[in-house]
Amino acid sequence: xxxxxxxxxxxxxxxxxxxxxxxxxxxxxxxxxxxxxxxxxxxxxxxxxxxxxxxxxxxxxxxxxxxxxxxxxxxxxxxxxxxxxxxxxxxxxxxxxxxxxxxxxxxxxxxxxxxxxxxxxxxxxxxxxxxxxxxxxxxxxxxxxxxxxxxxxxxxxxxxxxxxxxxxxxxxxxxxxxxxxxxxxxxxxxxxxxxxxxxxxxxxxxxxxxxxxxxxxxxxxxxxxxxxxxxxxxxxxxxxxxxxxxxxxxxxxxxxxxxxxxxxxxxxxxxxxxxxxxxxxxxxxxxxxxxxxxxxxxxxxxxxxxxxxxxxxxxxxxxxxxxxxxxxxxxxxxxxxxxxxxxxxxxxxxxxx
Numbered sequence: 159x160x161x162x163x164x165x166x167x168x169x170x171x172x173x174x175x176x177x178x179x180x181x182x183x184x185x186x187x188x189x190x191x192x193x194x195x196x197x198x199x200x201x202x203x204x205x206x207x208x209x210x211x212x213x214x215x216x217x218x219x220x221x222x223x224x225x226x227x228x229x230x231x232x233x234x235x236x237x238x239x240x241x242x243x244x245x246x247x248x249x250x251x252x253x254x255x256x257x258x259x260x261x262x263x264x265x266x267x268x269x270x271x272x273x274x275x276x277x278x279x280x281x282x283x284x285x286x287x288x289x290x291x292x293x294x295x296x297x298x299x300x301x302x303x304x305x306x307x308x309x310x311x312x313x314x315x316x317x318x319x320x321x322x323x324x325x326x327x328x329x330x331x332x333x334x335x336x337x338x339x340x341x342x343x344x345x346x347x348x349x350x351x352x353x354x355x356x357x358x359x360x361x362x363x364x365x366x367x368x369x370x371x372x373x374x375x376x377x378x379x380x381x382x383x384x385x386x387x388x389x390x391x392x393x394x395x396x397x398x399x400x401x402x403x404x405x406x407x408x409x410x411x412x413x414x415x416x417x418x419x420x421x422x423x424x425x426x427x428x429x430x431x432x433x434x435x436x437x438x439x440x441x442x443x444x445x446x447x448x449x450x451x452x453x454x455x456x457x458x459x460x461x462x463x464x465x466x467x468x469x470x471x472x473x474x475x476x477x478x479x480x481x482x483x484x485x486x487x488x489x490x491x492x493x494x495x496x497x498x499x500x501x502x503x504x505x506x507x508x509x510x511x
Contacts (some may be wrong), residue, residue: 202237202238202239203238203239203240203241204226204230204238204239204240204241204261204262204420205240205241205243205259205260205261205262206226206240206241206242206243206260206261206262206263206264206424207242207243207244207245207251207254207260207262207263207264207265208221208242208243208244208245208264209244209245209246209264209265209405210244210246210355210356210357210379210450210451210452211356211375211376211377211378211379212292212294212376212377212378212446212459212462212463212468213291213292213294213376213377213404213405214264214291214292214405215292215431215435215442215445215446215463215470216291216292216428216431216432216435216470217242217264217291217428217431218445218446218449218450219431219434219435219442219445220427220428220431221240221242221449222445222449223431223434224240225427225428225430225431226238226240226423226424226427227239227240228427229422229423229424229426229427229430230419230420230423232423232426233419233420233422233423233426234419235417235419235420235423238423243259243260246320246355246356249269249321249324249325250321251263251264251265251269252265252269252272252273255273255285255408255410256273256283261409261410261413261420262288262407262408262409262424263407263408263409264291264405264406264407265326265405265406265408266325266326266327266329266404266405266406267326267402267403267404267405267406267474267477267480268324268325268326268329268330268480268484269321269324269325269326269329270285270287270406270408270500271477271480271481271484271490271500272324272484272489272490273285273408274286274287274408274500275484275490275491275492275493276490278492281412282410282412283410284410284411284412285408285409285410285411286408286409286410286411286414286500286501286502287406287407287408287474287497287500287501287502288406288407288408288409288414288421288424288425288501288502289406289407289424289425289428289472289473289474289501290403290405290406290407290471290472290473290474290475291403291404291405291406291407291428291470292403292404292405292468292469292470293401293402293403293404293467293468293469293470293471293475294376294377294396294404294465294467294468294469295376295377295380295394295395295396295397295467296326296327296330296374296375296376296380296394296395296404297374297375297376297380297391297393297394297395298317298331298334298372298373298374298391298392298393298394299363299372299373299374299375299380299383299384299389299390299391299392300363300371300372300373300389300390300392301363301364301366301370301371301372301388301389302315302371302372303390305371305372305392306392307338307392307393308334308335308338308339308346308347308392308393309338309339310392311347311350311372313349313350315350315371315372316350316351316352316368316369316370316371316372317331317347317350317351317352317370317371317372317373317374318351318352318354318358318359318362318363318370318372318373318374318375319331319351319352319353319354319359319373319374320353320354320355320356320359321353322348322351322352322353323348323351326404326405327374327375328348328351328374329480329483329484330374330395330399330402330404331347331351331374332344332345332347332348332483332487333398333399333479333480333483334393334395334398334399335347336483337398337399338393338398341486344483344487345487352370354368354370356373356375356376356379357379357451357452359373359375359379360373360375360379360382360383363383363389364383364386364388364389366388372392376404377462377465377468378450378452378454378458378459378462381458381461381462382452382453382454382458396467399476399479400476400479401467401469401475401476402475402476402477402479402480403471403474403475403476403477406474406477407424407428409421409424411502414502421502425472428472429472431470432470432471432472435463435470436470439460439463439464440456440460442459442463443456443457443459443460443463444456444459446459447459474497474501477497477500478496478497481493481494481497
């Protein structure tokens with residue numbers, strides 16, 4: 159029980175930080191006089207975040223094929239432009255959302271759930287889920303041959319994640335530790351995690367730089383790392399936790415309330431992107447290889463997309479697993495009865511165009 163209390167204590171700075179962000183976001187919104195008025199009824203530029211990994215492929219397809227613009231036009235919203243913002247880690251995405259610099263955010267499900275719980279009922283900063291995004295595995299890879307399980311990590315090891323304690327990787331690592339090391343030891347590995355973007359973490363792991371001995375990541379990074387003889391896999395999230403939806407899309411509730419057509423356009427565009435990935439894998443793989451900025455070929459991406467655990471869908475899977483864990487460890491104080499309580503687009507009549 160003492161270890162559990164320690165884990166809760168370590169989780170408190172994140173909770174306090176998120177509350178401060180919600181409060182500062184509210185103050186900024188009030189100071190700028192933001193309300194559901196002309197700013198929302200005459201959209202010019204819609205700001206959408208994206209990330210590095212293959213998890214974000216539907217968004218990269220949306221960007222490349224200009225699908226959001228097409229579906230916005232179908233909803234009667236002419237002249238809409240999209241500003242795509244590259245962000246890595248739930249902390250960065252949540253901060254940008256609270257600062258009012260994003261309209262649609264793609265981020266790890268745990269970060270969204272925490273932000274939803276903290277901002278619920280607060281005008282101008284409350285967020286609402288729009289859709290699921292991707293389901294695949296997170297893999298913990300290491301360059302130390304002595305490490306075969308989570309229990310083999312030592313205080314001198316360093317596990318790279320894109321956001322300590324609150325990013326998708328960090329929370330799923332806690333969930334895995336809870337299952338494998340005991341519920342009271344969910345935070346046992348927190349002290350050796352370090353904040354590092356996935357591309358930088360992959361380079362550090364392969365080259366043995368910066369003290370990085372492990373990296374908890376998704377494709378393509380998890381697959382590219384295993385090409386090197388000095389890297390091996392320790393655990394896989396699907397083997398431990400099942401096929402969780404890893405990333406979701408959310409938006410300010412005030413935006414969706416004022417402009418439901420924007421949310422409908424997003425769901426329609428995302429659904430079309432998912433169909434393209436399913437029906438024309440070669441084209442989707444070529445888009446990712448071209449725009450990702452990573453040393454990955456179309457054939458590499460094709461093999462990754464063929465993996466049975468790789469799935470893209472607007473319908474999220476097993477979100478309540480995150481909710482139950484975050485509630486149990488004290489990260490969130492509000493627990494929805496169903497994932498639909500957090501998602502407007504899936505229970506308010508918004509359907510793909």
